[in-house]
Amino acid sequence: MKLFKPAFIVLSVTFVIGITILLGTYFYIKSDLPSVDVLKDVRLQTPMRIFTQDGKLISQYGVKRRIPLTLDQIPEQLKQAVIATEDSRFYDHPGIDPIGMMRALVNLVVTGEKGQGGSTLTMQMARDFFLTREKKYIRKIREIILAWHMEQLLSKQEILELYLNKVELGHRAFGFGAAAQVYYGKSLNELTLAQIATIAGLPQAPSALNPISSPARSLARRRIVLLRMLDEEYIDQKQFEEAVNAPVTAKKYGAEINLDAPYLADIIYSEMIELYGKDEAETGGYQIYSTASSDLQAAAQLAVRRNLHDYDERHGYHGPVKQLWSSELTDEKNQLADPAPWSEEQMLTYLQEVQTFESMQPAIVVKVNDKDIIIFNQQGKYNIIDWDGLDWARPFINDAKQGPEPETASDILQEGALILIRQREYDLHWQLAQYPQASGAFVALDPKNGAVQAVVGGYSFYQSQFNRATQAKRQVGSNIKPFIYSAALENGYTLASVINDAPITQWQAGSGNAWRPENSPPEYDGPIRMRVALTKSKNVVSVRLLRAVGLENVAEHLTRFGFNKDDIPLDETLSLGSGSHTPLEVATAMSVIANGGFLIQPHFIERIENEMGEILWQANPKNACDPCIAETKSNSNIDDPDDIEALLAAEFGVAHQDDEPVKNILSAPRVISAENAFLVAEMMRSAVQINGTWDNRGTGWRAAVLMNRRSDIAGKTGTTNDVRDTWFSGFTPDLVATAWVGFDDNNRRLGRTTRNQNLVNKNPQKYNYIGNALVGGESGSHAAQPAWIRFMQHALAGKPEHLLPMPTNLLTVRIDKGTGKLTNRTDNTSMFEYFTQGTEPQNFVVDAEIIESADQGDQSKKQIEDIF
Structure with missing residues (x-):
């Protein structure tokens, strides 16, 4: 009793002091304790993810990679592995495990060091959310109190779900959903037991135990996790043996990108930064769905790259990247090459350091035969590039001159050459390659509401991040002419108006020179109808129309299509396209013609969701209809308002719920009349057709020929002075696209x-009309139009033709082709033409004015059909 009483007093005093310290500490940090609301609405720092309209991931932004999952989405084996390893009594303690704490205390007394152990999952959560990892007693006390506090506010299931989504697991992965993607490129439910055990062992020391940085330590840690699962009877002996002996399969994976579309993603990323700021945008868990579908975006990227390869290859081969060895020691582009061939090890080591973009791969030529070469590739394998993959490579001399066609492989390459190879998109055949030196851009959008369907800013974003589709203002050349002709229609001209296609000489007193705009080619037809003039892209006619309408009037008219007034030159070169605009601006302007006269605004984002899939923002663009409901009703047989609203939702892509009828379809401003838009589109349809005879074909005739003579396509080529910029813009009522090359x-x-x-020889007929066998001067039809054709061939495949209905204020009358006057003849000298009521011709042609010509239409049509 003598010993018990002092001991009891000491213990009591110690207990009181301990309680007093704990209570004092509690009240000291009480103000710092998180509220219920903070803990129940924890904002995980989740990266921004950008998707196509149909849900394909195209990019991910943010330092911390996290894929939030609900508890029922997480495999049971992973929960068991984590609990067995980190906190086997998780469901039994109130946030603090006395046994674990005692074990840690004993370790401290015995070793004098603050070792690991004693922390429950809840304590780890408290530390990771609100504290640091510094090993101080006050931090541990705060951690204990916070853990106990959290257990009062949250259920065990809520704590476990937060832990599994929050914990740091190395290589910027936070949460097990992200870890599965980073280490295995899979979702959690696709992992094997061995893989689950590997990532379940990471929380203790993610940098030191991860299978990429420390595979040996990771294997040892995996064994410990599996032993704990075996001890807890979560797995049996057979499962243990299989998993513990499984090979290491981890490697670092990027985000699970379904479609790499970096130009599109970068535009959306910039918009999100502008809306939310960089930190919030990158960590707020936003999921952004673009307006572009994966199908059309992929088709546009493929069309641009193939078109640039075609252009570059028809201009010749620039030679190998480098000559690594040569018995002749004549590497003119670099330092002298080695005299002796390299070993496989040397070649493989060298090739691993060569960076390439897109479909390009580096390779080394090890043997040159008569009609093929043997290469050593980056995978350490030998392959053959046959003559079909080499024969294009005649020498590049300059942009306007090429060397002779090669006859053997030795005319092109030597052994020891470092080259680039690529797999052709259309037949997957490997061929010699080079990076195109020319650039390209492409944009496609829905003319009804401005939703961008595809955007490509260059050959490769990783080679150049400059987005030529939205940032490059380039001279548009003849792409401006449809808008000049629209101004002429607004000022009394008709499709049958006759303008003199004759040379112009304008003396310029200020410079003392004469301005002589020329047609391209420099051919002149004399008096010509306006439809034919646009079809043939007559430069001097465009100048005469500008003069007739007035420079200021034309400039004002162009602003109606969305062109910035500051970008419109106030001189007569405006009529030839000396103004500079981006491909997006040109496509937007063309949409006015395609949709019947409405100026829509292009947009890239369809909706923004949070990480739980809740819609935060939905696009509600202005649409090409005014008033939308009245116009839709007049064009349908539907009377019920709700049915009309549902039809509008389907037509313009506006979300529609049965219990929430659409009430907010906005109308875009009408900037030209429906009649004006229809008539300009008619002329542009002629520009992509063979119009009776071969000599009357439009400058974009290849589009109709290669697209089975669809009647609903319209377009216009564009080529600037000295061929520095080439364009093709075209549309149907449902899709507008613009291609640029320069x-x-x-x-x-x-x-x-x-x-x-x-x-x-590869295709002696059709290949001459689209591809790298085109001959002659580059132009919009040669350099830019092939990309548009390939995209539209894909986009319109299987879709029926669709023409906007003729406005009620238009009529058709039979006219004489030569004079544009009325005629009673029904032979090849006449045709039906469209007119706005009141503008149709009043006089009949007299016999003396009629120009007889042999009808070669059937012959020309047969000739084209034979070719294609």
């Missing part, structure tokens, strides 16, 4: 090409 160096011309018989 050099980033605006002083460099696209040049011309001579015949390469090796390329012609």
Whole structure:
């Protein structure tokens, strides 16, 4: 009793002091304790993810990678592995595990060091959310109190779900959903037991135990996790043996990108930064759905890259990247090459350091035969590039001149050459390659509401992040003419108006020079109807129309299509396209013609969701209808208002719920009349057709020929002076697209090409009309239009033709082709033409004015059909 009483007093005093310290500490940090609301609405720092309209991931932004999952989405084996390893009594303690704490205390007394152990999952959560990892007693006390506090506010299931989504697991992965993607490129439910055990062992020391940085330590840690699962009877002996002996399969994976569309993603990223700021945008868990579908975006990217390869290859081969060895020691582009061939080890080591973009791969030529070469590739394998993959490579001399066609492989390459190879998109055949020196851009949008369907800013975002589709203002050339002709229609001209296609000489007193705009080619037809003039893209007619309408009037008219007034030159070169605009601006302007006269606003984002899939923002663009409900009703047989609203939702892409009828479809401003838009579109349809005879074909005739003569396509080529910029813009009522090709160096011309018989032999007829066998000077129809055709061939495949209905204020009358006057003849000298009521011709042609011509239409049509 003598010993018990002092001991009891000491213990009591110690207990009181301990309680007093704990209570004092509690009240000291009480103000810092999280509220119920904070804990129940924890905002995980989740990266921004950008998707196509149909849900394909195209990019992810943010330092911390996290894929939030609900508890029922997480495999049971992973929960068991984590609990067995980190906190086996998780469901039994109130946030603090006395046994674990005692074990940690004993370790401290015995070793004098603050070792690991004693922390429950709840304590780890408290530390990770609100504290640091510094090993101080006050931090541990705060951690204990916070853990107990959290257990009072949250259920065990809520705590476990937060832990599994929050814990740091190395390589910027936070949460097990992200870890599965980072280490295995899979979702959690696709992992094996061995893989689950590997990532379940990471929380203790993610940097030191992860399978990429420390595979040996990771294996040892995996064994410990599996032993704990075996001890807790979560797995049996057979499962243990299989998992513990499984090979290491981890490697670092990027985000699970379904479609790499970096130009589109970068535009959306910039908009999100502008809306939310960089930190919030990158960590707020936003899921952004673009307006572009994965199908059309992929088709646009493929069309641009193939078109640039075609352009570059018809202009010749620039030679190997480098000559690594050569018995002749004549590497003119680099330092002298080695005299002796390299070993496989040397080649493989060298190739691993060569960076390439897109579909390009580096390779080394090890043997040159007569009609093929043997290469060693980046995967350490030998392959053959046959003559079909080499024969295009005649020497590049300059942009307007190429060397002779190669006859053997030795005319092209030597052994020891470092080259680039690529797999052709259309037949997957490997061929010699090079990066295109010319640049390209492409944009497609829905003319009804401005939703961008595809955007490509260049050959490769990883080569150049400059987005030429939205940032490059380039001279548009003849792409401006439809808008000039629209101004003429607004000022009394008709499709049958006759303008003199004759040379112009304008003396300029200020410079002392004469301005002589020329047609391209420099051919003149004399008096010509306005429809034919646009079809043939007559430059001097465009100048005469500008003069007739007035420079200021034309400039004002162009602003109606969305062109910035500051970008419109106030001189007569405006009529030839000397103004500079981006491809997006051109496509937006073309949409006015395609949709019947409404100025829509292009947009890239369809909706923004939070990490739980709740819609935070939904696009509600202005649509090409005014008033929308009345116009839709007049064009349908539907009377019920709710049915009309549902039809509008389907037509314009506006979300519609049965219990929430659409009431907010906005109307875009009408900027030109429906009649004006229809008539300009008619002329542009002629520009992509063979119009009776071969000599009357439009400048964009290849579009109709290669697209089975669809009647609903319209378009316009564009080529600037000295061929520095080439364009093609075209549309149907449902889709507008603009393609541009040129050099980033605006002083460099696209040049011309001579015949390469090796390329012609691949397809001696059709290949001459779209591809790298085109011959002659580059132009909008040669350089830019092929990308538009390939995209539209894909986009319109299987879709029926769709023409906007003719406005009620239009009529058709039979006119004489030569004079545009009325005629009673029904032969090849006449045709039906469209007119706004009141503008149709009043006088009949007299016999003396009629020009008889042989009808070669059937012959020309047969000729084209034979070719294609």
